[in-house]
Amino acid sequence: MAYIESFLLFLLVVIITFLVLVTPIVIIGWILSYVEFFNKRKFFQFLFLKKSKLIKDQTEPYFNISKIVKSNAIVFFTIVYITTVSVFYVKQSFNYYGKDRAYPQAKAYAIVGNSVFFIHSFLFSFSRINIHENNLDNKLMAFQDFILNRMYQYIPKDDAEREYWKYKFKYQSIITQRYVPVSKEDRESKYRFFRTEMGIAEYSPRLYPLMDEIQQISKALFYGNMKDIELNQGKRYLPIAHISYYLANNFINYTTLKRPEGDPYTVKGKLMFQDKTLYAKYLEYTNLLVALQEKIDTNSAVKKVFEKNPMHQAFLFASLLDGFDTILRYKVFSNIYPCNLKEAQQFLDYHRQINDWMENKGTSFQTLSRRGQKAAKFILGASGGRQSFFIIAKYICEIPIDYYNSWEKQALKDSNGRKDLLKRYAISGLFKDRFEYEKIILMKETHTKGEEK
Known part of the structure; x- marks a missing residue:
């Protein structure tokens, strides 16, 4: 019964999508048929008539809706559409019904959910607006909830695969575009909503339950049991890396405290110091990411999955840098000298690992396209945001880094390679509006005097 119902649902999605896509083609063809420049062109006639033969002394309009519906353009589009849909369904079926896959009845519904997910993602990326504010998105999400409930009938409650599909069908498109759902009421209230270069929405009440939900998904995917062998061998961990970057950028708004002035990186440390509950959540999640990176480094199957998905590795590395950078800022605001802390060494260990990943040949970073490498470098904070403690460690803590x-590198380039200017350039450039590095210098002097005594 599950296979029949899921196939009928898939056909329903296919038919509705076809009608939505073909209607603009018919309308455009009908409108252009009244433009003399087009209706005299044989190629246009070939597209929008079944036969491209001219009719002399016609008493009816040469073009009409019924002719366009039966035209070569629509026939060609229909053939391409049916072929694409058939290939998609067959490919998905081979993928989900293999011997290493659990709960085949649930996977039958997953094929339907994937088709709606692609439509949702396309609308999300194409419109470049927060589609969570309109009725279309509500209908798509309601349909995905329906699909998930059908799948849950065949997946036990203690199986983490439930969380995998919840992430896939409900949150992946949101996380990819780094949007926060904000209602019309939120916009009209005291809460502000805006997009920055980091994709951050500020002070949205609807952010908090979303953040709680996706953190629970991450924990379930990492610690939970999963019967599906293919997912269990490594794919289950990819959503955690993806979610981590969204969380890293939005933890700054994960508090009811008023956001202080300053750049996002400095502000995050201040907020953690002011809101100890927020810091506890951030620390817990950072420790989860540390455990995930350890699994990647020690488990060959998981490592292979992340090598095939280098952007997810970039997301995870960026979140680790962000995590330890923020924790160290919190320590400084708590008047704790950061240079000798274990977190400082962990930050530098990950920084070296990231540097090797980007610079050495044979890494998954090298498999990215030029555009992909540029995006990965931006994610990893090549502009300086997530590099701040590296500069502190090297030039203030004076930790040997080779x-x-x-x-x-940018500082050396801009100063024509003069290493004597590097320290001043790096510190003034990176900390002009960031982080109170003078406070660390003062703490260092106090710490040094204490050691001399």
């Missing part, structure tokens, strides 16, 4: 990071 390589240059991207910020230093």
Whole structure:
């Protein structure tokens, strides 16, 4: 019964999508048929008539809706559409009904959910607006909820695969575009909504339950049991890396405290110091990411999955840098000297690992396209945001580091390679509006005097 119902639902999605896509073609063809420049062109006639033969002394309009519906353009589109849909269904079936896959009845509904997911993602990326504010999105999400409930009938409650599909069908498109659902009421209230270069929405009450939900999904995917062998071998961990970058950018708004002035990186440390509950959540999630990276480094199957998905590795690395950078800022605001902390060493260990990943040949970073590498470098904070403690460690803590990071390379380039200017350039450039590095210098002097005594 599940296979029949899921196939009928798939056909329903296919038919509705076809009608939505073909209607603009018919309308455009009908409108252009009244433009003399087009209706005299044989190619246009070939597209929008079944036969491209001219009719002399015609008493009716040469073009009409019924002719266009039966035209070569619509026939060609229909053939391409049916072929694409058939290939999609067959490919999905082979993928989900293999011997290593659990709960085949649930996977039958997953094929339907995937088709709606692609439509939803296309609308999300194409419109470049927060589609969570309109009725279309509500209907698509209601349909996805329906599909998930059907799948849950065949997946036990203690199986983490439930969370995998919840992420896939409800949150992946949101996280990819880094949007926060904000209602019309939120916009008209005291809460502000805006997009920055980081995709951050500020002070949206609807952010908090969303953040709680996706954190629970991450925990379930990492710690939970999963019967499906293919998912269990590594794919289950990809959503955690993807979610981590969204959380890293939005933790700054995950508090009811008023956001202080300053850049996002400095502000985050201040907020963590002011809101101890927020810091506890951030620390817990950072520790989860540390455990995930350890699994990647020690488990060959998981490592292979992340090598095939290098952008997810970039997301995870960026979130680790962000996590430890924020934790160290919190320590400084708590008047704790950061240079000798284990978190400082962990930050530098990950920084070196990231540097090797980007610079050495044979890594998954090298498999990315030029555009992909540029995006990965931006994610990893090549502009300086997530590099700040590296500069502190090297030039203030004076920890021996035998390589240059991207910020230093840019500084050397701009100062014509003069290393004597590097320290001043790097510190003034990176901390002009960021982080109270003078406070660390003062703490260092106090700490040094204490050691001398």
